[in-house]
Amino acid sequence: MEKFNKLTGIAAPMPLVNIDTDMIIPKQFLKTIARTGLGVNLFDEMRYTQDGAEIADFVLNQPAYRSAEILIAGENFGCGSSREHAPWALLDFGIRCVISTSFADIFYNNCFKNGILPIVMPQEVVDTLMADARKGANARQTIDLVEQTVTTSDGQVFPFDVDAHRKHCLLNGLDDIGLTLEKAASIDSFEQRAQAQRPWA
């Protein structure tokens, strides 16, 4: 997993609420057996016509936002299907950070496994960041994971919370499985206890 430390980039505004993972990456693109290559189909049905032509007013098709690295989104971003193809598609497009007032649990969790930082902010902060993002490509925002701050293009600084374990893994690009396998002895002894208490399981 790629490390996440500090990012300065273009933020794209997507104020729509309840953006679900079917919108982020429609099901016809889930037939891949790879994790990469999904960026071109990110938000496919909002981004392209049925014939594959770009829909000019969709935010990521606008010249200012074509190389966005941050999304400022409406509430309950990532709801619906558990498909990890959603963060894979965002990452493949180049999005490393999503900021919203709330995220669906599974999506939120999936982001951290892929080097994407989801940030929950209060409504008024999201409103400020959204307004800043609407200024276009010159309005770059900075995300500092070490300091846990978001800085707008005009220098306003907002702190955010992040789980310490997840922060540690993101900063260091750590693989969860490797960390868990260090606890193999605990898993072994749990299995022995469980076998005695609940043998049918």
Next chain:
Amino acid sequence: MTARTLYDKIWDDHVVHEAEDGTCLLYIDRHLVHEVTSPQAFEGLRMTGRKVRAPEKTIAVPDHNVPTTLDRANAATMTEDSRVQVAALDTNAKDFGIHYYPVSDVRQGIVHIVGPEQGWTLPGMTVVCGDSHTATHGAFGSLAHGIGTSEVEHVLATQTLIQRKGKNMKVEITGSLRPGVTAKDITMAVIGETGTAGGTGYVIEYCGQAIRELSMEGRMTVCNMAIEGGARAGLIAPDEKTFAYCMGRPHAPKGAAWEAAVSYWKTLFTEEGAHFDKVVTLKGEDIAPLVTWGTSPEDVLPITAVVPNPADFSGGKVEAVQRALDYMGLIPGQKLSEIAIDTVFIGSCTNGRIEDLRAAAAILKGKKKKDGIRAMVVPGSGLVRAQAEEEGLAQIFIDAGFEWRLAGCSMCLAMNPDQLAPGERCAATSNRNFEGRQGRGGRTHLLSPAMAAAAAITGHLTDVREMMAETV
């Protein structure tokens, strides 16, 4: 000792390790696997030289991609990419030695229908699957939720998940349901009440008389859609109905082990005075047959209502409702019962079990679908299909003009040949009415199997209670 909820108890019994910051390693009793969210996970194992830690607790079945037409043994019925995905699961199941129900097996079906049917899902277990509708298994009083592919790989390799405990939410449905109202209406009513983010961060325990009165299949329908309310998991405390459902299933314990299991399962209930962080109470008598009008499962109203006006909403929902009505091709004030449909889909992990088919067949018996309507019934598993044929339900559907299909996820998510065309309007017993969910530009109205059957007969969304009055 502090009084504990059902969720607290199951959680406590599965903690392998707890870090100082509260991050836990949770043991997983059953890992269900399907072809769409697993190939990258198995590939990860291969690349790192890791094995599946507990293949005996890992069960795989292809469901999302598989065609449901009778000719599906012919490989030409699948697109190349679907074929590759199903073939990858065939290979992975064999290479890693996990339990497997291939497409050719009569027990194949939707993973959330096969798990309980085969007795893999039992009370008090932790169950995960790379699929958000894993919440279904909570009906047994098992802690069950969807995970992403990275977590699928983590569970395959370690049989554990890194988790932080969620909060406790109680959803109580008091009293009894009125005739024509089903488990589907309960679960949709709850989402209408809480919104699609109302359960985020919580595990829901459904309780109350109306929940107790539901069959196990009805309870599965309720828990299935917990995720549509934002809750990763829904739970219902096990009782005699649960034990009766599990007894004798192929992978349920037998003999002395059964007795020991039941005595443990009887300890799985929320204790008097246990703390819930959020409580929602609905009266069973107040719930009407419901339909969705928009593109979010929270966009739900009684069939007797009218299409709402965006101006009736506030905040970001105003724009979302306008967008939904444009997408759905509906006008504020239009009666829901006058919305004409093109297609009826009965099936999915929400409503693809035998009781769902019985409920639909009871309405359709001796009747025909309206001319021009496309209607299909897709049983949730090969065994559900076989039972429906034995009970004569299949013939009722066929006589009514429905297509009688083989088991799979089918049109619920349209990753297979069963899809809506742009603008095609569908009365669906599935769980999501998102834009494009059933096919690009497709318009979905979620409802119960009986309501779907009623709509097939009239050609428009219909209050099934009117039809029940006719038949009495």
